Amino acid sequence: MSIPVTDLTLRPPRSVRARLGGYALLPRMLDKCRAELAGTAGSFHYACPNDQRILTFLGIDADALRTEVANGKGDGELLTWIKLNQRNRHTPEEIEAWSDAMDKxxxxxxxxxxxxxxxxxxxxxxxxxxxxxxxxxxxxxxxxxxxx
Incomplete structure (x- = not known):
């Protein structure tokens, strides 16, 4: 039996350590956003204080990202959208340093x-x-x- 990724009443979102495009926190935040849109977030909340860390680092508006997620985009498509729309640009080294700091x-x-x-x-x-x-x-x- 397959559990839908968006159903956080049955499984947790990805770990804060999971990375997408090198960014820690991003996969977990996307899982919570998808679940919230599906009405299956359980006790999880999109755009919580932890999510605000990645949103601020990227310079992405939570509502704008939610709209893109609601359009059914996958992780890769969302990463492309983020790269095109983020206000804060970072080098791969800066992304790695920030993600490592989040891990610690x-x-x-x-x-x-x-x-x-x-x-x-x-x-x-x-x-x-x-x-x-x-x-x-x-x-x-x-x-x-x-x-x-």
Whole structure:
């Protein structure tokens, strides 16, 4: 049985570490956008604060991207559209550095409490979880039946 990619009530979106065109966060954001349009986003939200990081880095408007996703474009077509419409241009090295920084993002003093709360909910005994991407992957795993 095949689970539709857009049904985030049955499966999580792609990891924040998955990349499209070298961009971390982008595949996950597209999954959430597709699911929201299909009415199957579950507890996920398109254009959330994490999505705002990639939208800002690209210089792409969330509503404009949503319109393109609603037109049924695949990942490759959306990447082409992004490259044509992004306000912020970056070299491959800048994209790689930004994506690597997203992969290593740790809680700031301002969001440490929220990080600890989320970790307490999905993996209270997981002292190895110190970065946001690790926490999001763990939360996805546990939310769909995995054991922390």
């Amino acid at each position: 993002r740790t809680p700031t003093p301002e969001d440490r409490e929220k990080f600890e709360q989320y970790l307490g909910e999905c993996g209270p005994n997981r002292k190895d979880i110190t970065r946001w991407p690790d926490l999001l992957d763990l939360d996805d795993f546990v939310s769909y039946g995995g054991k922390a």
